[in-house]
Amino acid sequence: MHGGPTTAVVRGPAGESMVLLSGELPExxxxxxxxxxxxxxxxILDAQELxxxxxxxxxxxxNGMSAGRRVEVGGAxxxxxxx
Numbered sequence: 001m002h003g004g005p006t007t008a009v010v011r012g013p014a015g016e017s018m019v020l021l022s023g024e025l026p027e028x029x030x031x032x033x034x035x036x037x038x039x040x041x042x043x044i045l046d047a048q049e050l051x052x053x054x055x056x057x058x059x060x061x062x063n064g065m066s067a068g069r070r071v072e073v074g075g076a077x078x079x080x081x082x083x
Contacts, residue, residue, distance in 0.1 A: 010044070017045055017053070029057065029065045052076040 010018050019041060026033065034057045041053055056078035059071045069080045 017041070017049060026065060029061045031061075034058070034061065049076070053078070 012018050019037060034054070037057060038050065038054055042050055045053060052073055053076070055073045056071045056076060059073065060069065060078070060080070063069070063071070065080055071078045
């Protein structure tokens with residue numbers, strides 16, 4: 001992924017899925033980056049979660065990926081944090 005390799009896909013204390021990235025937040029989320037994220041996420045997400053994650057990533061591609069961006073699809077929320 002542009003900006004640095006993906007570090008991990010984990011479950012938080014409440015069972016929520018988190019994708020942790022290292023490096024700077026890319027301005028543009030490329031199709032290759034989406035594919036890499038989906039491949040990594042497939043290790044921990046079930047089929048329904050993976051489908052929702054893909055839809056959220058596609059929405060981020062259309063609307064831009066900036067810190068604080070929040071995308072909600074079918075009750076799933078994807079929030080981009082930078083820290």
